Amino acid sequence: MKIGFIGLGQMGSAMAANLLKAGHAVTVWNRSAAKADALVEAGATRAKRPIDAAHGDVVMTMLADDQAVVDTVFGEGGIAGAPALHIGHSTISVALADRLAAESGTGGYVSAPVFGRPPAAAAGTLFVVAAGPAAALDRCEPILDAIGQRIFRIGDMPSAANLVKLSGNFMIMAAVEAMAEAMTLAEKGGVDRRTLLEVLTGTLFGAPVYQTYGEILVEDRFRPAGFAAPLGLKDMSLVDTAATTFGASMPLLGIVRDHLRTVIAVEGPEVDWAGIALAVRASAKL
Incomplete structure (x- = not known):
């Protein structure tokens, strides 16, 4: 073709x-x-x-x-x-x-x-x-x-595919947020991030999103960005617009957006969107 x-x-x-x-x-x-x-x-x-x-x-x-x-x-x-x-x-x-x-x-x-x-x-x-x-x-x-x-x-209806994509990107960010918080808790209590990831992905959380982003979080692999944080913030803003349009309550979205804004402000626009983990760690003084 x-x-x-x-x-x-x-x-x-x-x-x-x-x-x-x-x-x-x-x-x-x-x-x-x-x-x-x-x-x-x-x-x-x-x-x-x-x-x-x-x-x-x-x-x-x-x-x-x-x-x-x-x-x-x-x-x-x-x-x-x-x-x-x-x-x-x-x-x-x-x-x-x-x-x-x-x-x-x-x-x-x-x-x-x-x-x-x-x-x-x-x-x-x-x-x-x-x-x-x-x-x-x-x-x-x-x-x-x-x-x-x-x-x-x-x-x-073409826009249905875009709504699915936005929903999926929100879920990626939600998974990263959850892993970042769990790894921060474990690390504060003396458990290595890698150990936690091996347990979680070897039991109930073996999905690709946890494996891929879990490795990024464990290795602090936030540069070069595979997907830059400003693009992630843009996507979460589109999710917010869709949520307002369709009348959906998404409280977790606000936390993710705030952490994206924070990591961009502190680390610069070249950081990966998984870098929200840095904002989570900073709030726990890690």
Whole structure:
């Protein structure tokens, strides 16, 4: 297939590389043009504007936030109205996903946010949550197979996939918060963090989120960030907006957001979002 890929951060560049490996013809664009260099050397074509990447079968976007998506789709040289089917992988608001679906033009729109950190993106083992018209999802499936290990199709309303993604990211942060508090308690009482993690993941908490983030917390592996804390704060703000819109009470969300703000203020914006553990430890004078 002829695929455009827009947004070449850690996740996007790895996803685009897997599309090339799968034999697709890939055209890439990124606001910072140098980030496309490695993909062009691997066989991708460089686009001068976003719209230039959207004249094939599909154009995929993996961008930082709502404003970046709005600029890329509706701004000068944007992909709005392009003939390609737009697959949006970005973690964005429910409201923007609804707008993209309503104003997608002839190509159509599918939301397909992913779960997984950069190593999973590089390995092609992301989990993809996809929603949109059934025919469009059928067209997407071979492409999504190249970037993920499993595709969850959850209906014909694209924004439903974004709501699932926001809910999942909140649960990741809630799990990190819980582990950080438990490890802090254990450490204050003389139990090593590693020992606690081995017991927990070897008994009732063997899920990938506890294994992956537990190792990050045990090893203090907060730099370089696999997912920067400001992006995590952005996501939690989107969760808060959705909770207000739908009338859901989420008291734990407030704690997570405060700890994200604290760690960004103290450690700087380059820290991983799992760095909220540092805020928890600091409050216990560790």
